[in-house]
Amino acid sequence: MRSRIGTSRLYGAMVCGLLAATSYAGHVMAEGHTLTAQDYAQAERFMPYNTMPLVDHAVRTVHWIDGTHFWYVDHDVHGDHYVQMDVTSGKASPLFDHVKLASALTKAGAKSVKTDKLGITDYRVAADGRDQVEVGGTTYLCNLKAAGECVDKSTLVKTGKEPGVLSPDRKQEAFIRNWNLWVRDVVTGKETQLTTDGVENFGYATDNAGWKHTDNAILEWSPDSKQIATFQQDQRLDGDMYTVTTRVGHPELSAWKYPLPGDKNITMIERVIINVPGHKVVRLKMPADQHRSTLCDDVSCGEDGGWDDVKWSQDGNTLAFVSTSRDHKHETFRIADTKTGEVRTVFHEDVATDYESGNGTVNWRYLPDTHEAIWFSERSNWGNLYLYDLTDGKLKHAITTGDGNVTEVLKVDTKTRTVWFRGVGRTPGVNPYYQQFWKVSLDGGEPTLLSPENADHTITMSEDGKYFVDSYSTTSAPPVAVLRDANDGHTAASVAKADISRLVATGWQPPELITLKARDGKTDVYGLMFKPTHFDPKKKYPIVDYIYPGPQTGSVYTYGFMPSQYDDQSLAELGFIVVAIDGMGTPWRSKSFHDTWYGNMGDNTLPDQVVAIKELAQRYNWIDLERVGIWGHSGGGDATADAMFRYPDFFKVGWSESGNHDNREYEDDWGEKWQGLLTTNKDGSTNYDNQANEDQAKNLKGRLMLVHGTIDDNVPFYNTLLVVDALMKANKDFDMLMVPNQHHGYAAATPYITRRRWDYFVTNLAGDTPPKEYALKPWPWK
Structure with a gap:
C-alpha cells in the first residue's frame, strides 16, 4: 500500500x-x-502523461456490478470505452450509449465531457434503475432509455455538503456535523442527529491522524444497516501544528491537532456502538484505546476508507476488533456485545519490533458462526495465516506455512472453509515482488495456485466468490486480463490484451x-x-x-x-x-x-x-x-x-x-x-x-x-x-x-x-x- x-x-x-x-x-x-x-522535448516524450495514452487495452481493474457482470474502461487510439462483460456468456458489450451519455451530461452542466473521454470516476445502477455516474466530483442520475437525460443528484434532494458513508442497504449515509454523527435518508434527504455530546476535538468518527485530516466519517455499518461502530476521538490535550499562507496582507493561519513522538498526550478513542433507529449510543466497557492500526499509521488505511480493524458479525450482535499499543508491539483481539457494551479479550500477540497485519489490507477475519478467527502473523519470519478458537483464545493450527507472505486476504467462504489470498515469494524462481493468487482450506493443507503466470497479478473477485478477473504483467510485458474460475483458476474468458505498438513506435524501451x-x-x-x-x-x-x-x-x-x-x-x-x-x-x-x-x-x-x-x-x-x-x-x-x-x-x-x-x-x-x-x-x-x-x-x-x-x-x-x-x-x-x-x-x-x-x-x-x-x-x- x-x-x-x-x-x-x-x-x-x-x-x-x-x-x-x-x-x-x-x-x-x-x-x-x-x-x-x-x-x-525528447525526454518529455517519456513522461506519464505522454506514454500512458499510447497503451491500448490495458485493463487492470474491473468493477463488479453483480455476480455475473462487471464493467471496465478499455482505452485505445479512439478514446475510452466503457464496457461490461457477462461472465455466463463471456461476451462484452458497451456499458451504455457513449454519445447519448456525453450529450446528456453536457446538458446537465458537466464540463469537458467528450464522447471519447467521458471522465467517469464511478458508475453504478441506482435503485430506480437509472445509471448513476460520477464526473468531475459531481454525481448524476441518467435515464438513457429514451433521448437521454441526466440530472445533478444534489439538485434532487437538498441536504448538507458533508461527505457521507453509505449504509449496506444504500438507503442512508452517515456523516459528521459539528463534531456529532448524523444520518441522512438518501431518497428524501431527511437528516437525523444520532449523537449530541460531541464537542470540538472530542467528536464522533472524526478523521484526524495528524498528517491526514479530512471531513470524512470513520465508521463501520452493521450488515443490516441498523447499527454503526465508531468512536469518540479525544484530541483535546493534543499539541497543535501550524501553517500560514503567503499573500499580500495578513497571512491565513491553519492550526490542527498533530501529536509528536514523545508527547505525553496523544489522540485516544472511546469505542461506541450506535443504534441508528433508536438513536442510542452504547459505549464499550473498556478504557480509551490508542488511535492506532494493525496495518498503517491511521485507523483508516485503505483507499476506500472505513475502519480497518473492526469486523461485524452477520447478525449484528457482536463486534470483533483489535487494539494496538502505542508502540505497535502489542495487539489484543477483542469481542464486544453490541447491546450491552461488554468486552471480552480473546488473545494477544506481542512482538519485539512492530506488528503489521499484512500488505495493503488488514488480513485478520472474524468467523463468529464457527467461533473462529483468522489471524495474520510473521512469527515464523514470514507472513502466514493462523486459525484461532474464539471460545478459549487458543491457536488451533496454521492455515498457511512456509516461506513467502500472504499479502491480502480477498475472500473467506465459511461454508466451503476456503480462503482466497494474494501472496508473494511463495513460488521458487519467481520474482519475490510478483503477487500471485492462491486459495487454501481453513483447515490447512497445501495452497492451490490460481494464477500460474510468472508475472505480477492484480485480482478483482466477484462478491459471490465464483469468479475473479486477473490482470497480469511484468515491467516489460503489458497487462493481459482474463476472467477465471475461482475454484481451480481455469480461464473462462479473455477480457483484454494490452497493445503497446503505438508506445514502442516512439522509441520507448x-x-x-x-x-x-x-x-x-x-x-x-x-x-x-x-x-x-x-x-x-x-x-x-x-x-x-x-x-x-x-x-x-x-x-x-x-x-x-x-x-x-x-x-x-x-x-x-x-x-x-x-x-x-x-x-x-x-x-x-x-x-x-x-x-x-x-x-x-x-x-x-x-x-x-x-x-x-x-x-x-x-x-x-x-x-x-x-x-x-x-x-x-x-x-x-x-x-x-x-x-x-x-x-x-x-x-x-x-x-x-x-x-x-x-x-x-x-x-x-x-x-x-x-x-x-x-x-x-x-x-x-x-x-x-x-x-x-x-x-x-x-x-x-x-x-x-x-x-x-x-x-x-x-x-x-x-x-x-x-x-x-x-x-x-x-x-x-x-x-x-x-x-x-x-x-x-x-x-x-x-x-x-x-x-x-x-x-x-x-x-x-x-x-x-x-x-x-x-x-x-x-x-x-x-
Missing part, C-alpha cells in the same frame, strides 16, 4: 511562486555539452530488472535500471539513484507494467543511468528483512544503495562511479539529505524534496512505530538522535538542493528548516526552493520543480548546460 510519505511521486494543488537561495560552483564537472530544447547483493553480501535486492534510448556503451554515464527508503514501501513503484515510472526514463534520456533499488528495511520480503534497521531510521537503506551501485559499476564499465547523484520526495527527501551527509564522498549531487528530516518533528505514530517510543537519556541524548539529519549536516561536501511546500500539512516544512539552520551554522553552501502555498505534493508547480530537478543534475552531475527555462507541459492530474 503507498500511503503518506510514500505516494509522493504524484503531486496535486495550485502555486503562487517560489523562493530560490544560494548557488555556488559545482563539485562534479565534466567536459560539458549544451543541451537544447529538443533534447528536453522498458526498464531493466536488476538483482544485486545487499550490504551483507548475501541477500538479493531488486530494482529497476533506466538507460537512455540513445545509449552508447562506449560512453561513461553519471548515475542517479531515485530513493524511497520505506519502511512502508520502496523505491520501485511496481514490478508490473507501467509505461513510465514517473520521470525515471525522462531523466535517463538527458544522459544518465537512473536506478531505483528496494533496499533492506522495505516491505514484501521476510520479517527480518523488513526489520533490518528498526530503531535506526537514519539507515534509510543507504548501505544497500551504496554497495548495489558499486556492484553495478563493476558489472558495467559505462557507469561513472565518480558521478553519483540521488533524489527523492518525502521519505526519499529525508534519505537524500541523509545520503549527502553520511556518504559525502560517494553521493556528489542530491535533490531533496519535502523530507521528514527529523521524525521528532513528524506525526507521532510514524516515528513511534518504526523508531520506537522516544526516550531521553541522563545526558540529554535520545534514541531518536541517530535519525536526525540536522545532526549530520556538518558533513556535507557535495551539491544539495532542499525543496519544500510552505503549507505542507503532511510533513511540516519546519523539518527542512531544521536542516537549513544546521547547514548555516556549519557554514555550508546549499541550494533551496520553497514552494509557496503548496502542500506535500506540488500540483501545478510540479512541472516547474521537475524541470529544475532535471537542470540541477544536468548542470551539477553531468557537467552539461541545460536549455534556458524549458517549459514542461502542465500535468493533467487532478
